[in-house]
Amino acid sequence: MNALYTVFVDPFVQMGAQPDFFLQVLWEGSVAGILYALIALGFVLIFKASGVFNFAQGIMVVFAALSLVGLYEAGVPAWLALILAIAIMGVLALAVEGLVMRHLVNQPEIILLMSTIGLTYFLIGFGEFIFGGEPKVMVTEELGLPTGSTVLEPPGLGREGGPGLIILQHIDIAAAVIAVVMVTVLGIFFNKTRIGRALRAVADDHQAALSVGISLNQIWAIVWFAAGIVALATGIMWGARSDVSFALEIVALKALPVLILGGFTSIPGAIVGGLIIGIGEKLGEIYWGPLVGGGIESWLAYVIALIFLLFRPQGLFGERIIERV
Secondary structure (H helix, E strand, O other): OHHHHHHHHHHHHHHHHOHHHHHHHHHHHHHHHHHHHHHHHHHHHHHHHHOOOOOOHHHHHHHHHHHHHHHHHOOOOHHHHHHHHHHHHHHHHHHHHHHOHHHHOOOOHHHHHHHHHHHHHHHHHHHHHHHOOOOEOOOOOOOOOOOOEEEEOOOOOOHHHOOOOEEEEHHHHHHHHHHHHHHHHHHHHHHHOHHHHHHHHHHHOHHHHHHOOOOHHHHHHHHHHHHHHHHHHHHHHHHHHOOEOOOHHHHHHHHHHHHHHHOOOOHHHHHHHHHHHHHHHHHHHHHHHHHOOOOHHHOHHHHHHHHHHHHOOOOOOOOOOOOOO
């Protein structure tokens, strides 16, 4: 009985006893979830528009951020380095479309997936050759991103009813704003523009899209470039919280549970799924982690995703696919 109380009741008692700390944990989890969602947006963008699961999105985040930092370290002003980094992602998009995707039209999905895995290892090797393997510091202040923090002292949230402390990092607030703006812009782009409708048509059927005059090469170049822009924004936000290194590619694997929860074709679902994973990880690690020896944060996301796969495999916002035979 005491064991059950410790596992199921005691964590909630702790939340109520320290509401300021609980809100701090929620905020930290929300920020982590937003950053996961930014990575997942790149996956959703390419999958929604081309039907390709882009395994290389994680290394694209690292490559974009390293391009920006590398240009700045070479003496290029930060604002110009940002423009050139965008141009580099544009060149990468054209190269991927011209050298890889153009030759794989109407190939099985597994072939397209394997091509992105090959692209991943190419970018890892090429990136290490160009930028080296040492971690680099993101040029946060030079890009005009906010630094510092704001301390909130809401009354009645501390122990014994006194004021509690909630610390909000300005860069985290900026990440939340950027994520909301990206989701809004991409949602409008996909649903309200002619190119957005063409992107969805290509994802449904390559051959049918070609038959009605849609340029597959142009569409794929556009969507990979857009994913590159998302990767650059993600790399800047992640790099501002930690060093820019190839270790960030591992973080991209957390986008997989986010996609499972939100749905592979839903842009808003990426945000919702990211928040669920981010908040769930933080709450699990802080309140339940000590009960099982810690380490919950490294695997809880995949357990949550497994549960969703059992009951709603298409995700919260994904489309149920019905194949008639």
